[in-house]
Amino acid sequence: MRELRNLDLNLLKAFDVLMDEKSVSKAAQRLSVTQPAMSGILQRLRDSFNDPLFVRVQRGIVPTNRALELRQPIKQLLQSAEQLLQPKIFDPQTAELTLTIACTDYALRAVISPFLAVLKQRAPKIKVAILAINEQNLQSQLEQGVVDFGLVTPDFSAPDIHSKDLYQEQYVCALRKDHPVAQQGSISLEQFCRLEQALVSYQGGSFSGATDKALAKLGLTRNVTVSVQNFIVMPEFLANSDLLAVVPKRLVENLANIHYFEPPLQIDGFTKTLVWHERTHRDPAYRWLRELMAEVC
Incomplete structure (x- = not known):
């Protein structure tokens, strides 16, 4: 039984050209090889398929019955191989993934x-x-x-x-829209430290974060009384209390019931x-x- 590993797939391209041209010399021209080289390729094809494949006649060559049987399967195989080499086309409207x-x-x-x-x-x-x-x-x-x-x-x-x-985020002070502080537009650092606040602690249980590090450099602390593990609930907490929170701006900038403004101190944002x-x-x-x-x- 013959095995695929013993077949040079480049021979299949030569076979396809020979079937089209019905001439060894014309096939050699199309494949940019010499006629002796093309004759050698034809001999390798014959050895691979254990059949003459092409028989010489007065004007060129004609395929054997075995070659005629192979023509369509080999053409389909070559077309499939060509498709494998083409870049994948992505259409967003029809893509499914x-x-x-x-x-x-x-x-x-x-x-x-x-x-x-x-x-x-x-x-x-x-x-x-x-x-x-x-x-x-x-x-x-x-x-x-x-x-x-x-x-x-x-x-x-x-x-x-x-x-x-993607973007550079900044921190803002956020509280409910009708909070008394919301009418001020801004607050002093002293008032900021005095207001009851909430923060997000991803690890859970911490009452200190980036804002507290910035305050510590100034020798100050703030009044944090609520610590939660995620940001999603924070806007709801703020909307239903007098709490203030220092949060990423994109978390609250489109919420109708939340007012936000710049903190009274420099707090490093993140990317x-x-x-x-x-x-x-x-x-x-x-x-x-x-x-x-x-x-x-």
């Missing part, structure tokens, strides 16, 4: 929500799965295909990971970064999705 994104609840509101609104218009058949991010596991999740995109801060890095900064693995880096679908997310942000 599932995109998995790992992110925080803040990024869910600030990035994913506006991203989905545009995505559903431009690529209606793409599904999106959102996972809670765990940066300790993110590298392996990206490698294994469990996650396609991660939304992180720039200090995340790992081998074979690509990244793109939101999109990361992905080398395995999807050149895929046209995932490249389009990355570009769309950057556009939305």
Whole structure:
């Protein structure tokens, strides 16, 4: 039994040309080889298929019955091989795939929500799965295909990971729209420290964060009485209390019942970064999705 590994697939192209031209010399011209080289190729074809394949006649060559049987299967095989070499064409309107994104609840509101609104218009058949991010596991999740995109801060890095900064975020003071302080427009640092406040502690249970580090440099502290583990509930807490919170601007900037303003001290913001693995880096679908997310942000 003959095995595929013993067949030079380049011979199939030569066979196809010989079938078209019915001439060894014309086939040699099309393949840019000498006539003796073409004769050698024909002999290798005969050896591979254990058949003469082409018989000399007065004007050129004619195919044997075996060659006629092989013509269509070989042509289809060559066409399939050609298609494999062509770049994948991505059409957002018809594309069907599932995109998995790992992110925080803040990024869910600030990035994913506006991203989905545009995505559903431009690529209606793409599904999106959102996972809670765990940066300790993110590298392996990206490698294994469990996650396609991660939304992180720039200090995340790992081998074979690509990244793109989406935007620079700033912190603002936020409280309910009808809070007495909302009418002032701004507050003093002394008043800021005195007001009852809430903060987000992702690890849970902490009453100190980036704002407190900035205050500590000034020898000051603030009155934090509520600590929660996620940002999503914070606007609701603020809307139903006299609490103030220092939060990322994109979390509250479009909420009708929340008033926000600049803090009375300098608090370092952060950059939101999109990361992905080398395995999807050149895929046209995932490249389009990355570009769309950057556009939305």
